[in-house]
Amino acid sequence: MDNFSSIECFVRSAEVGSFAEAARRLSLTPAAVGKSVAKLEARLGVRLFQRSTRSLTLTEAGQRFLGEVSASLNTIQNAVANLASAEGQPTGTLKVSMGTVFGRLYIVPLLGEFLRRFPAITPDWHFDNRQVDLIGQGFDAAIGGGFDLPQGVVARKIAPAHRVLVASAEYLAEHSPLVNPEDLQGCDGILIRSPQTGRVRSWPLTNRAQQQCPLNLKLRMTMSDSEAACAAAEQGLGVALVSMPFAAPYLRDGLLLRVLPEWYVDDGNISLYYSEHKLLPGKTRVFVDFVIEQFAKQKLAQLFSAI
Template sequence: METLITLESFVRSAQSASFSAAARRLGLTPAAVSQNVARLEARLGVRLFQRSTRGLTLTEPGERFLREVSGGLETLQTAIANVSLAAERPAGVLKVSMAPAFGLGYLVPMLQDFLARYPDIVPDWHLDNRPVDLINEGFDAAIGGGFDLPSGLAARELARAHVIAVASPSYVARISPPKDPADLQRHEGILLRSPLTGRIRTWPLRNRAGEQVAVDMRARMILNDPEAVCHCALMGLGIAFVATMNAVPHLRSGALVRLLPDWYADIGPIALYYAGHRQLSAKTRVFVDFVVSEFKRQDLAGMFDARGADAGRAHKGTRAKR
């Protein structure tokens, strides 16, 4: 009978067409994965891969074996993971992706309570501003927006992602604050270039009455990182569009002022993504339940809502000049 790691080495190598990529997912060296596959081929008496400098290609017997073994391997892995659930001690490495500002501001502060409740789980959290491929990159879950939702994945919406116009009090003191979105064209804009598309991000603004307008700002500077945009706004370098989840702490402290408090952009959901098969691993299930519960307990969805009190705060001087 083949060992679980031998079969997993074959399946992951087939999925990624690379021993190196499979090794990264399994926490092994490429040589170890290659040796596991070679032992499996020797045991079966067939060649499963054609190997070349361009990568791995499944042979016909390899394709047939992959179809037959993949489902059974996933079932076995899920069964092993769920043994810990039966003992009420979910365990294992929990690999999760999230944006740096969101992770540091909201998820990392949850770690102490989460680890106290589930001491056998080891968080392996990747703070990165990019949508990840959960399946091929071996993530248990991801939190963010803009993810594709292929077959086999599920999503739990945590909050709406709203974007608002902000500036520092020092910048507001030097200008005649905008009274409507069209006024933004007269001011220095700190613009965001999408690291994925290379395009400068623009958002149509809407208000509570349902009106919607397109907004263009004169570029004072262009950056490809949302946190850098927020930091430049804090320095008084211009007006920036910042996600409410990033802006709220600065609005509360007075380091940033919200402009056009009746206007915002809705850029979609902040969601928790994970494998959607019925036998979800215990560690992932308790993580999903914990995060959803904490969002409700702390009312983070309300905090991120641009129509609420936290994101709706505006500088007294701003309102007085309108």
């Protein structure tokens, strides 16, 4: 068992390039992780890491050893997790990444029912609008849209990722009727700036007949968050291009109106991301199944669709 613990410390340290970060993820001290790896090196008779005050890098032997043990370690851990699930309730810490507002609006409200069904699971939920390294950062799952799919990660679609144009009734009353996409040129635009790249994307509008048209809004301001853009549009400051999950509450309460309701931006899908394992840990499997079930029950895919 001591050997297994040492190998886990080695693999996690190699994944993140730091004893301190590996210790944080393993709920150990950096000294304990470093000592465990040193014991493993002594037993193997080779140096696995080149250490300095600023970096931790694998030696050639360390790289070879990592390639040989990493997959086996994950298989063993998943087998243990599934055995625990088979004997009773799924158990363990469930580390999930999701967008800040999206998570608060649509995932956190599911938490009570989820824990009533699976009381042995401990949620460790991270709210961040940036894409995470699912495997490298030790996440069990992530919810979002437009993630790159590295090797070993799968995505299950749970809803379309549509963006729509919205404005307040007051703003629309003060401007000429907006009938065609060309009419947007004279409107104040509240556009979304990517938190990853810092750029404002040039979105093409699509209608239900799958015709496309350039989106030409006069830039008035940029936001890095759709909910903030909705709040700005509610004040009558312009026409906002926002994601449907964030627009839906404003549209439902009549605080905002769809502009050119026949047109929208297709930004792919909102998906659940998780590691591709034949032995998926029970805690991850039940979470994925639960979210898919609840999205279907609440018809969120239909709510998030702009069509």
